[in-house]
Amino acid sequence: MFSFASYPYPKSESFKEIIVSSLGAGISVYLFLIIFQPFGTENFQHPYKFLLLFPYCIIFGIAFFIANLMTSRFSSWNMGAELLKIIFILFVGSILSYFYNSLFLSHVELDLGNYFYMFLYSLAVGIPVSIIYILSRYIYLKNIHENTARNISQHLPDSVPELQQNLLKIAAQNTELIISENDFLCVQSMENYCTFYFLENNLLKKMLVRISLSGALQQIGNGAVKKCHRSYIVNLTKVKNLKGNAQGYKLILPEIDFEIPVSRSFIPSIIPQLQQQNS
Numbered sequence: 001m002f003s004f005a006s007y008p009y010p011k012s013e014s015f016k017e018i019i020v021s022s023l024g025a026g027i028s029v030y031l032f033l034i035i036f037q038p039f040g041t042e043n044f045q046h047p048y049k050f051l052l053l054f055p056y057c058i059i060f061g062i063a064f065f066i067a068n069l070m071t072s073r074f075s076s077w078n079m080g081a082e083l084l085k086i087i088f089i090l091f092v093g094s095i096l097s098y099f100y101n102s103l104f105l106s107h108v109e110l111d112l113g114n115y116f117y118m119f120l121y122s123l124a125v126g127i128p129v130s131i132i133y134i135l136s137r138y139i140y141l142k143n144i145h146e147n148t149a150r151n152i153s154q155h156l157p158d159s160v161p162e163l164q165q166n167l168l169k170i171a172a173q174n175t176e177l178i179i180s181e182n183d184f185l186c187v188q189s190m191e192n193y194c195t196f197y198f199l200e201n202n203l204l205k206k207m208l209v210r211i212s213l214s215g216a217l218q219q220i221g222n223g224a225v226k227k228c229h230r231s232y233i234v235n236l237t238k239v240k241n242l243k244g245n246a247q248g249y250k251l252i253l254p255e256i257d258f259e260i261p262v263s264r265s266f267i268p269s270i271i272p273q274l275q276q277q278n279s
Contacts, residue, residue, distance in 0.1 A: 098118040168225070
């Protein structure tokens with residue numbers, strides 16, 4: 001159970017994705033209500049019945065939007081956090097739904113016991129909708145990223161033409177590191193330190209330098225050397241393979257024994273450049 005909760009899950013990062021997913025969640029709730037008409041809804045007779053049910057779409061869409069907007073600021077996300085977010089959405093949605101139902105539909109006095117029933121109704125509607133959303137979004141992103149990674153990997157060249165002997169110079173405190181761009185591989189950040197990976201006489205070398213990743217990027221960032229994650233800078237010309245999953249992509253450089261993740265926020269700048277290298 002705990003391993004399932006700790007499994008990485010892709011959170012919504014762009015404002016456009018938050019808007020679209022919030023609209024989808026609200027519409028899904030509305031469709032569930034008008035198709036299945038649960039909890040006595042089929043006995044509710046009114047000429048504008050479906051119109052009166054529509055505010056539930058707005059309520060849960062707003063709750064979903066607020067929750068996604070709040071969680072978009074987190075640097076990492078997993079299945080357990082996603083489930084907690086869903087519970088928060090259902091809780092907020094149940095409160096708003098209770099006030100709407102009590103004040104505008106049933107016209108009953110506000111009562112904690114009545115709210116408890118509304119919370120149970122919200123769970124009954126929200127849980128199946130949430131399960132469908134989580135699974136469908138995970139499968140969709142996984143398929144998209146896997147197919148894109150497969151297509152790019154098939155066309156990545158085994159070797160690239162030698163670049164001009166551009167030198168990357170890194171100066172930090174009493175340390176000065178000069179690396180040929182042809183030999184530079186990547187940078188891995190650990191708090192206030194960065195480990196630089198590069199080749200020297202075709203042998204892998206690494207050096208630990210006291211510098212921030214943003215400071216390193218200012219000194220060596222160019223068209224091919226880019227930040228791809230909050231902890232990594234990579235030389236895209238050295239990428240020889242690409243893996244995709246629901247969280248995003250991972251870059252594979254044969255010279256190093258670990259995979260470099262690509263954050264979803266960096267996908268629009270990293271993936272198109274890898275595709276250009278194929279052409």
